[in-house]
Structures are given as C-alpha cells and as structure tokens.
Amino acid sequence: MGLFRLLFWLAIIAGAFWLWRRVTRSTATRTDDTISNAAPMVRCEQCGVHVPRDHALARNEHWFCSQAHLEQGSQPSEH
Structure with a gap:
C-alpha cells in the first residue's frame, strides 16, 4: 500500500x-x-502619436501620422 x-x-x-x-x-x-x-514605430511631429513606420509619412527626416499633419508641418498644435 x-x-x-x-x-x-x-x-x-x-x-x-x-x-x-x-x-x-x-x-x-x-x-x-x-x-x-x-513593426518599427515612429512618433508624429504634430500630435505625438506613435504609428508604424510603414504607415507614416516623412518630410525632412520628420514623421507624420496623416496627410493633414504633414501639410501642417512640425509646428505644435494649439490646444
């Protein structure tokens, strides 16, 4: 047992x-x-949102999350 x-x-x-x-x-x-x-992530110069680099838009070594933010440039938004 x-x-x-x-x-x-x-x-x-x-x-x-x-x-x-x-x-x-x-x-x-x-x-x-x-x-x-x-995927590598980048930060939007306009709003600070992180997006995949494949989906981000670049200008002068700065990354943007959308066409609107790309057009606004790297000036900070007024909230």
Missing part, C-alpha cells in the same frame, strides 16, 4: 512539472515571436 502511494505522488508531481514546463516554454516562445515581428 505504501509503494502505491509513493508511485501515485511521484506521477502527480511529474505530471505537474511537465505541465508547468509546457506552459512556461510556450509563453516564452510566443513572446519572442511577437517581439521579432513587431
């Missing part, structure tokens, strides 16, 4: 350890994939 209890608890501990390793390993892999696939 004592050997059966020992084997039972060893199986429970081994299963919990395997499950814990599986969960932590898959979370780390997903985080690395997300970071490596992230």
Whole structure:
C-alpha cells in the first residue's frame, strides 16, 4: 500500500512539472515571436502619436501620422 502511494505522488508531481514546463516554454516562445515581428514605430511631429513606420509619412527626416499633419508641418498644435 505504501509503494502505491509513493508511485501515485511521484506521477502527480511529474505530471505537474511537465505541465508547468509546457506552459512556461510556450509563453516564452510566443513572446519572442511577437517581439521579432513587431513593426518599427515612429512618433508624429504634430500630435505625438506613435504609428508604424510603414504607415507614416516623412518630410525632412520628420514623421507624420496623416496627410493633414504633414501639410501642417512640425509646428505644435494649439490646444
């Protein structure tokens, strides 16, 4: 009876350890994939919003989030 209890608890501990390793390993892999696939972001000179560089508009090494802000230039808005 004592050997059966020992084997039972060893199986429970081994299963919990395997499950814990599986969960932590898959979370780390997903985080690395997300970071490596992230697009570079730039800040709009007019409003300060961060947008993906692929979607931003550039003039004289300054980035803008929209055509309207590009036309307004890099003057700060009056709020």
